[in-house]
Amino acid sequence: MNTRSLSRLALVGAVMVGVAACTPRPAPQGAVDNSAGGGQTNNPQYDNGARGNGVEGGALGSSAPGSAQDFSINVGDRIYFDLDSSEVRPEARPRLDAQAAWLTRYPQVTVRIEGNADERGTREYNIALGARRAEAVRSYLISRGVPAGRIDTISFGKERPIAQGSNEDAWARNRNAHTAIVSGAGQ
């Protein structure tokens, strides 16, 4: 099994664990025993706050179509690269295709691709490496029909990491290109 399949499997596994962590758990035992057949009952005064006693809810909002949050949450604004590489990986293409489609759908939006590198390199060379990554994403989006004039680029090298840590996981997460909305998107 090659590295790509392994990492896909690991990704699926991680998602499954994440989903499992969200399943509701039984309510914790309180100090007072409210159970029907339990020991002595002492006129329990414990308000579980049921029937919406002051707590309200609603949709999260601001993921309105065409908004910056719509882009980052529903489309995905970051792709990742292999070590010392600025090549758009095959598994990153669907996300970039989705970015291109979204940008085509909202033609007033302009973006800036931010290229990043991991910490295992010197400052200036890593700026240049990040610039290659930003350009790779820009070229791909242009090839998918987004006008070049709507896409700016900048490289942060290793200077603005998103993952802290001196380990392979953090380094892999920091080898990325982030598509930032500059203007034209709704709130």
Next chain:
Amino acid sequence: MRLNLVLASVALLALGSAAGVQAQSTPASQDQPIEVDIDQGVLKAFPIAVLGFEGQNGPEIGAVIRGDLRRSGYFEPLDPASFIETGLQLQNQPTASQWTSIGAQAVLYGAVTPRPDGRTDVGFRLYDPYRQCQLVAYRFTATADQWRRIAHKIADMVYNRMTGETGLFDSRVLFVAESGTGLNRVSRLAISDQDGYSPVFLAGGGDEIIMSPRFSLNDPNEVTYVALGRDYSRIYLMNLATGRRESLGEFDGQVLAPRFSNDGTKLAFSIIRNGNTDVYVMDLRTRQLARLTTDPGIDTSPSFSPDGQRLVFNSDRSGTPRLYVMNIDGSNQRLISRGGGGYTSPAWSPRGDLIAFTKQGGGQFATGVMATDGTGERILSRSYFEEGPAWAPNGRYLMFSRQSRGGDQRLWTVDLSGRVVATAGYEGRAIDAAWSPLLDPTPASAARDADSCSS
């Protein structure tokens, strides 16, 4: 004691590394050169007695000089508590036996005396108690508040007299001081004395990342650096004396890696266009811009030769980052680095004879030097991560930043033998150091008091 004997007496100080060997001082036999067996690697630093000077700020002057000489790795300043003779006046000679008995091979003493015009005279003598002759003497005159500068100048004169090399202590370092947590870094441009004293923040502290500060070797008041914002990058030129600051210009692309030519007339830097990083040179007088590299690889981190005729730079046109040299007009680009691994961050020595670099390979980073044709590559220091070597003004030390795995970055220095590795004077989190030239030339031999020792 001439250069070869002192350099052959370097102790393994390595203050921050695992092998903390303390230099031992033992009295040498009278009038005999120190016997050194270099093959065994057991070497000794030169034991020197530095008295606190007489007069205002005198004891502090002695302490600053001791710190400079100790950090050079070539001297071992003796503990003043061991001195037998105290209160030496400038007009007196040291009592030789009271210094040879504690193993001092040179005695430095001096005095600060006020002048009628309100300034102070700071005079000193360096005396050899074994041969009973004066090695060097001189008097500086300045306002009293300049005592630190004078202490560094005296340390330079002692260093120069004993090693034959020009000094390095009357100088400043520029660096990027970091604070905040890993994901919320705050970046400031800072300057301090070479021993870390009195750091001053010059720029940054907001949302900008500060990178690549450099002095103009022609005028240490002229500096350059990069400010990397959220959606812009700028190269700034700044004059520390006047406070004037200007952006180098708009270049239709991200800019990085600025360096002055040694005569201060040109600035080499990189511009990124369509993802491709290349080296450019701007004439600072005419503001004419010349593009020097055109290949599709990364070309960056240029560094001028002292005569301004060539540049060394970092290119990965071969697929791996390596060091190349080219003429000032961009012609004759040729590979000079020869080993495997990735070479970045080249710096041409102010003496012109060596190129320093950062080398990456085997999961480690190293600081090294090579001749300007790539021969004679030597690694001076190696660790989990280090980068950005900056030359001392005498071309005999490098300052670089080092980071342990998961730790903070700190500044370190190493000498050309690779045996003297020490934390730099500044003790805070810092990266990207640059070293100024000597702030003033060391007084020439002709200006000094007669040297009565024969060598």
